[in-house]
Amino acid sequence: MSSATNAAAAPDTVLVVDFGAQYAQLIARRVREARVYSEIVPSTMPVAEMLAKNPAAIILSGGPSSVYAEGAPSLDRALFDAGVPVFGMCYGFQLMATALGGTVDDNGAREYGRTPLTVSKADSTLFEGTPAEQPVWMSHGDACSAAPEGFTVTASTDVVPVAAFENDEKKLYGVQYHPEVMHSTHGQQVLEHFLYRGAGLKPDWTTGNVIEEQVAAIRAQVGDKRAICGLSGGVDSAVAAALVQKAIGSQLTCVYVDHGLMRKGETEQVEKDFVAATGANLKVVDASERFLKALAGVSDPETKRKIIGREFIRVFEQAQLEILQEDGPEVAFLVQGTLYPDVVESGGGTGTANIKSHHNVGGLPDDIEFELVEPLRQLFKDEVRAVGAELGLPDEIVQRQPFPGPGLGIRIVGEVTKDRLDLLREADAIAREELTAAGLDRDIWQCPVVLLAGVRSVGVQGDGRTYGHPIVLRPVSSEDAMTADWTRMPYETLAKISTRITNEVADVNRVVLDVTSKPPGTIEWE
Numbered sequence: 001m002s003s004a005t006n007a008a009a010a011p012d013t014v015l016v017v018d019f020g021a022q023y024a025q026l027i028a029r030r031v032r033e034a035r036v037y038s039e040i041v042p043s044t045m046p047v048a049e050m051l052a053k054n055p056a057a058i059i060l061s062g063g064p065s066s067v068y069a070e071g072a073p074s075l076d077r078a079l080f081d082a083g084v085p086v087f088g089m090c091y092g093f094q095l096m097a098t099a100l101g102g103t104v105d106d107n108g109a110r111e112y113g114r115t116p117l118t119v120s121k122a123d124s125t126l127f128e129g130t131p132a133e134q135p136v137w138m139s140h141g142d143a144c145s146a147a148p149e150g151f152t153v154t155a156s157t158d159v160v161p162v163a164a165f166e167n168d169e170k171k172l173y174g175v176q177y178h179p180e181v182m183h184s185t186h187g188q189q190v191l192e193h194f195l196y197r198g199a200g201l202k203p204d205w206t207t208g209n210v211i212e213e214q215v216a217a218i219r220a221q222v223g224d225k226r227a228i229c230g231l232s233g234g235v236d237s238a239v240a241a242a243l244v245q246k247a248i249g250s251q252l253t254c255v256y257v258d259h260g261l262m263r264k265g266e267t268e269q270v271e272k273d274f275v276a277a278t279g280a281n282l283k284v285v286d287a288s289e290r291f292l293k294a295l296a297g298v299s300d301p302e303t304k305r306k307i308i309g310r311e312f313i314r315v316f317e318q319a320q321l322e323i324l325q326e327d328g329p330e331v332a333f334l335v336q337g338t339l340y341p342d343v344v345e346s347g348g349g350t351g352t353a354n355i356k357s358h359h360n361v362g363g364l365p366d367d368i369e370f371e372l373v374e375p376l377r378q379l380f381k382d383e384v385r386a387v388g389a390e391l392g393l394p395d396e397i398v399q400r401q402p403f404p405g406p407g408l409g410i411r412i413v414g415e416v417t418k419d420r421l422d423l424l425r426e427a428d429a430i431a432r433e434e435l436t437a438a439g440l441d442r443d444i445w446q447c448p449v450v451l452l453a454g455v456r457s458v459g460v461q462g463d464g465r466t467y468g469h470p471i472v473l474r475p476v477s478s479e480d481a482m483t484a485d486w487t488r489m490p491y492e493t494l495a496k497i498s499t500r501i502t503n504e505v506a507d508v509n510r511v512v513l514d515v516t517s518k519p520p521g522t523i524e525w526e
């Protein structure tokens with residue numbers, strides 16, 4: 001179902017094969033930072049299928065397994081004989097070594113964290129121009145003690161004799177460490193050497209290419225049929241809608257669902273600003289009663305998310321019927337502004353855990369009949385912002401703080417009711433107003449305001465006893481929402497927000513600040 005996207009591999013794509021690495025997406029990002037397009041594929045994908053994508057190069061990620069362990073993810077050696085340049089990192093390096101006849105074992109040569117690397121072949125493809133001694137980030141328990149035949153060892157450490165090797169003739173390269181993390185100070189340079197020198201790629205990919213490629217892919221996918229786009233007023237759907245509109249013009253209708261879980265003023269803002277900025281065809285559906293009814297009595301976060309995901313699709317189906325009343329071809333496609341983190345968190349990576357079912361990925365119902373169009377599915381938020389700016393969308397849209405599709409529904413810890421929503425909407429509006437007044441909108445990635453509906457505490461207001469609910473402020477800083485830290489924001493602003501919320505919002509007598517990073521917390525409470 002979720003694979004029914006238009007994720008056709010672009011020309012000169014580097015595939016990152018994910019062996020369950022912590023940071024496979026970081027590798028893909030670094031490649032794109034080197035201005036070469038990159039996508040992640042699971043290690044379970046058959047090699048023939050990988051090669052059918054016609055990749056310009058392949059990178060093998062790290063992973064938690066031991067290459068010699070039973071059931072460990074492996075790779076058909078045909079991959080190394082296909083003439084495609086390959087770069088193995090950590091587990092990927094160990095896999096390349098064993099597949100081609102080298103030796104990897106648990107010989108006690110463990111290294112974790114910052115490690116000095118000694119380059120033994122200064123003019124090697126990967127290391128030329130980098131220092132003979134350089135700090136690298138290691139994280140391994142197994143090690144390569146003998147490189148395969150035909151390979152030159154190019155670097156070592158105090159405990160690992162084979163910390164990097166290459167076979168220039170076959171265009172096969174590997175390093176035991178993690179060049180993708182910023183602590184490997186020359187990691188980006190080594191990666192670029194692989195891309196430009198090893199694989200002969202040119203640094204000519206830009207967000208402009210995303211636009212061209214995606215516009216072509218969307219046209220090919222949608223043809224002369226019609227599509228609807230779930231439009232929330234957020235960055236991702238605005239950029240997705242703008243891309244699709246560029247591709248198919250009036251064949252697209254945007255549908256904004258007011259599920260009653262929106263913030264104060266949001267619906268009016270979308271109706272006004274989005275249409276003004278893009279001239280898009282917009283249909284606004286008031287579905288608040290339907291969502292509230294479906295959520296009645298439900299407190300479990302995952303159940304809420306699945307209900308919201310399902311109701312969204314039912315509303316889109318209704319909109320589809322209405323659009324069909326107007327003359328024209330079939331309405332077969334649903335455009336969503338799904339990003340890579342939505343997919344990973346919903347457990348869509350290889351061997352990655354389901355943290356929470358994002359309504360637009362893991363929360364979709366099984367009986368969905370739309371074919372999905374998700375042109376941003378491989379990208380991160382900051383990349384999407386760059387695409388949006390390139391498309392000419394105004395800063396107010398492109399730089400907006402994210403707001404989750406399930407809205408205030410996942411910011412009420414406990415059952416969602418109309419009264420609770422009204423209360424939270426007021427508290428949230430005050431917090432947003434004060435953050436904007438303090439000029440903090442750009443410093444803060446987003447600031448969920450959460451109502452702990454099941455908790456009451458004792459307060460004293462107007463000399464009387466109160467027994468009200470706490471409101472949690474969760475200001476976070478982040479680059480891509482995969483990791484985040486709580487924002488150190490001015491006490492004065494916090495004080496103002498707290499005073500105003502307790503004074504102005506009935507039934508709230510306490511405001512607390514969430515000082516947890518992600519991990520271990522997530523940004524939203526549910």
Ligand SMILES: Nc1ncnc2c1ncn2[C@@H]1O[C@H](COP(=O)(O)OP(=O)(O)OP(=O)(O)O)[C@@H](O)[C@H]1O
Nearest residue numbers: 230231232234235236237257336337402403404405
């Ligand atoms: N109220 C809504 N009406 C219609 N579609 C929605 C609504 N909320 C979310 N969606 C759909 O779900 C997708 C994912 O939501 P998400 O919140 O991640 O993205 P966004 O709202 O577009 O951007 P942002 O992350 O900046 O909030 C959206 O891109 C959009 O397609």
Ligand SMILES: O=c1[nH]c(=O)c2[nH+]cn([C@@H]3O[C@H](COP(=O)(O)O)[C@@H](O)[C@H]3O)c2[nH]1
Nearest residue numbers: 357358359402403404405406481522523524
């Ligand atoms: O559209 C969305 N549908 C969802 O179901 C959803 N859940 C979380 N988020 C947003 O994703 C980012 C990461 O959130 P978490 O740290 O809470 O997982 C943050 O920006 C969250 O606001 C969602 N967005």
Ligand SMILES: NC(=O)CC[C@H](N)C(=O)O
Nearest residue numbers: 062063090091140141142
């Ligand atoms: N980070 C990794 O890829 C680790 C590889 C392997 N699990 C080891 O410990 O050696």
Ligand SMILES: [Mg+2]
Nearest residue numbers: 234403404405
């Ligand atoms: Mg949103």
